Amino acid sequence: xxxxxxxxxxxxxxxxxxxxxxxxxxxxxxxxxxxxxxxxxxxxxxxxxxxxxxxxxxxxxxxxxxxxxxxxxxxxxxxxxxxxxxxxxxxxxxxxxxxxxxxxxxxxxxxxxxxxxxxxxxxxxxxxxxxxxxxxxxxxxxxxxxxxxxxxxxxxxxxxxxxxxxxxxxxxxxxxxxxxxxxxxxxxxxxxxxxxxxxxxxxxxxxxxxxxxxxxxxxxxxxxxxxxxxxxxxxxxxxxxxxxxxxxxxxxxxxxxxxxxxxxxxxxxxxxxxxxxxxxxxxxxxxxxxxxxxxxxxxxxxxxxxxxxxxxxxxxxxxxxxxxxxxxxxxxxxxxxxx
Amino acid sequence: xxxxxxxxxxxxxxxxxxxxxxxxxxxxxxxxxxxxxxxxxxxxxxxxxxxxxxxxxxxxxxxxxxxxxxxxxxxxxxxxxxxxxxxxxxxxxxxxxxxxxxxxxxxxxxxxxxxxxxxxxxxxxxxxxxxxxxxxxxxxxxxxxxxxxxxxxxxxxxxxxxxxxxxxxxxxxxxxxxxxxxxxxxxxxxxxxxxxxxxxxxxxxxxxxxxxxxxxxxxxxxxxxxxxxxxxxxxxxxxxxxxxxxxxxxxxxxxxxxxxxxxxxxxxxxxxxxxxxxxxxxxxxxxxxxxxxxxxxxxxxxxxxxxxxxxxxxxxxxxxxxxxxxxxxxxxxxxxxxx
Numbered sequence: 245x246x247x248x249x250x251x252x253x254x255x256x257x258x259x260x261x262x263x264x265x266x267x268x269x270x271x272x273x274x275x276x277x278x279x280x281x282x283x284x285x286x287x288x289x290x291x292x293x294x295x296x297x298x299x300x301x302x303x304x305x306x307x308x309x310x311x312x313x314x315x316x317x318x319x320x321x322x323x324x325x326x327x328x329x330x331x332x333x334x335x336x337x338x339x340x341x342x343x344x345x346x347x348x349x350x351x352x353x354x355x356x357x358x359x360x361x362x363x364x365x366x367x368x369x370x371x372x373x374x375x376x377x378x379x380x381x382x383x384x385x386x387x388x389x390x391x392x393x394x395x396x397x398x399x400x401x402x403x404x405x406x407x408x409x410x411x412x413x414x415x416x417x418x419x420x421x422x423x424x425x426x427x428x429x430x431x432x433x434x435x436x437x438x439x440x441x442x443x444x445x446x447x448x449x450x451x452x453x454x455x456x457x458x459x460x461x462x463x464x465x466x467x468x469x470x471x472x473x474x475x476x477x478x479x480x481x482x483x484x485x486x487x488x489x490x491x492x493x494x495x496x497x498x499x500x501x502x503x504x505x506x507x508x509x510x511x512x513x514x515x516x517x518x519x520x521x522x523x524x525x526x527x528x529x530x531x532x533x534x535x536x537x538x539x540x541x542x543x544x545x546x547x548x549x550x551x552x553x554x555x556x557x558x559x560x561x562x563x564x565x566x567x568x569x570x571x572x573x574x575x576x577x578x579x580x581x582x583x
Numbered sequence: 584x585x586x587x588x589x590x591x592x593x594x595x596x597x598x599x600x601x602x603x604x605x606x607x608x609x610x611x612x613x614x615x616x617x618x619x620x621x622x623x624x625x626x627x628x629x630x631x632x633x634x635x636x637x638x639x640x641x642x643x644x645x646x647x648x649x650x651x652x653x654x655x656x657x658x659x660x661x662x663x664x665x666x667x668x669x670x671x672x673x674x675x676x677x678x679x680x681x682x683x684x685x686x687x688x689x690x691x692x693x694x695x696x697x698x699x700x701x702x703x704x705x706x707x708x709x710x711x712x713x714x715x716x717x718x719x720x721x722x723x724x725x726x727x728x729x730x731x732x733x734x735x736x737x738x739x740x741x742x743x744x745x746x747x748x749x750x751x752x753x754x755x756x757x758x759x760x761x762x763x764x765x766x767x768x769x770x771x772x773x774x775x776x777x778x779x780x781x782x783x784x785x786x787x788x789x790x791x792x793x794x795x796x797x798x799x800x801x802x803x804x805x806x807x808x809x810x811x812x813x814x815x816x817x818x819x820x821x822x823x824x825x826x827x828x829x830x831x832x833x834x835x836x837x838x839x840x841x842x843x844x845x846x847x848x849x850x851x852x853x854x855x856x857x858x859x860x861x862x863x864x865x866x867x868x869x870x871x872x873x874x875x876x877x878x879x880x881x882x883x884x885x886x887x888x889x890x891x892x893x894x895x896x897x898x899x900x901x902x903x904x905x906x907x908x909x910x911x912x913x914x915x916x917x918x919x920x921x922x
């Protein structure tokens with residue numbers, strides 16, 4: 245099968261052996277797979293990601309000397325089942341799944357793995373118990389947004405907001421937009437959202453933001469309701485951002501760190517101490533949140549179409565990684581490996 | 584009056600004009616005042632403290648070109664009242680108070696102020712509404728521990744522990760010891776406490792720790808109950824400590840940052856992201872927590888005597904700052920300006 249492979253620090257298209265499903269595994273055809281900002285970060289900071297994974301119990305670091313196929317936001321079609329595996333859904337059924345393979349000693353990630361290819365390949369393996377059927381009528385490209393939406397849903401849940409906070413979303417890339425959608429669905433308003441890009445601010449409004457701010461023009465913190473506790477969602481994930489939030493946040497603010505900063509960062513703790521700030525770092529989602537996100541999309545609760553700015557085949561993956569640097573033009577690019 | 588003054592980066596004993604109480608203010612004789620780790624930090628990092636205060640709305644930065652008298656853990660004796668001020672307690676009454684002066688536009692700190700001298704002076708001013716009478720029979724030197732105990736009580740309250748966490752106290756200086764006492768009083772056990780100093784570990788047990796660990800010998804994190812969420816109290820406050828906790832903490836841990844790190848710090852956010860850690864930075868206490876701490880001491884709930892390792896007069900303040908570097912010998916040194 246063909247795949248867009250992370251090999252030697254570059255993205256190359258080549259042929260790989262088709263995966264063979266084992267017990268509890270399902271062979272699927274990849275219909276669509278979104279490119280995540282974490283894939284761009286991983287391509288740029290692969291060695292750092294490996295170094296941190298090596299020092300974190302329970303995480304399997306990538307071996308960068310071997311092939312890796314990224315892609316963890318996928319919608320697929322069932323092709324075949326491994327031995328002794330209940331054939332719960334007919335071949336041809338469209339499915340989504342958390343990008344995890346359940347093994348005897350616990351779940352293993354896919355997409356940043358030497359063992360399990362991600363969605364930038366014509367075929368992949370899923371864990372049978374994690375498959376969720378795409379509700380009839382939900383377009384494949386919208387179903388592929390389940391994963392990034394779940395990230396936003398989880399950030400809002402894990403942030404343990406009481407519902408009476410004044411939310412501010414810093415950064416309106418896919419993560420920030422998903423957070424805005426999740427806040428709106430939970431009724432936590434008014435939602436203030438900040439991004440330098442006019443296009444991203446427009447999308448923020450489509451996702452449910454009440455007030456959008458260009459930080460080059462005014463401070464988004466000035467738009468927070470003064471009588472409520474601020475809940476600030478850091479959805480950028482670059483060094484320096486956290487310290488910026490420390491300096492700008494009002495007293496007692498709750499900061500949910502949803503941006504995935506893979507580089508070392510510098511902070512001045514005194515700002516956080518003086519203001520008694522609290523932080524919740526978040527990653528991923530629960531199975532319930534993932535399933536809920538798929539239902540939200542199927543019920544038309546989120547304007548999925550607005551988020552998709554381009555579709556490419558495997559040959560277009562490398563160019564798409566570069567194109568995504570242009571936030572004015574692109575939000576979510578879907579890879580369709582069968583093209 | 585005589586005072587130990589922070590002047591030109593050094594501690595010198597000199598004479599200052601006796602303070603004159605204004606409306607709402609009380610003139611008191613300082614009976615005893617504890618030396619806080621923050622005073623040592625402030626002496627060492629005064630310029631940095633000023634720089635951060637200048638960039639934090641609501642904080643009044645010290646003017647280091649003018650005299651400052653540290654000391655915010657005091658027990659005093661009422662001498663006189665300002666004009667139009669209710670004489671609620673008789674002269675001679677012993678009192679404690681939060682180190683704040685209530686002004687028309689909000690409370691102002693004392694102890695790190697050019698306006699209000701702290702407790703390393705023979706006399707000082709208190710805010711009349713904040714005075715709390717020392718319950719009869721509580722020794723003055725124990726009453727002076729109200730403030731540092733309140734820091735621990737507040738850290739445990741603000742940490743929003745549910746009471747079923749597995750607590751680990753990193754660092755058993757006065758802050759860590761107060762946190763241990765507060766955890767024990769709240770019944771959150773078993774309490775694991777870590778410090779390199781045998782003397783500090785001994786004190787940790789006196790304050791209520793169930794398990795003490797020398798981090799040079801074994802990891803205190805290995806002693807945490809695996810079936811409960813870890814609540815880690817960072818009570819050291821030096822650069823690098825937070826990252827160390829990020830690396831060692833178990834998944835989903837709650838980190839309460841009670842150590843006051845006045846220097847810039849470096850973190851690798853990926854560790855916190857992978858483990859979805861949460862942080863609560865804490866500082867100070869509420870009036871209720873302060874009053875409760877005084878009652879706890881009066882009720883004999885905390886072994887105050889064990890914490891006091893020395894008493895000095897004003898001439899001994901400078902030497903005490905140096906002596907406190909020896910954690911094996913000293914925990915809390917009290918200044919008795921009348922000596």
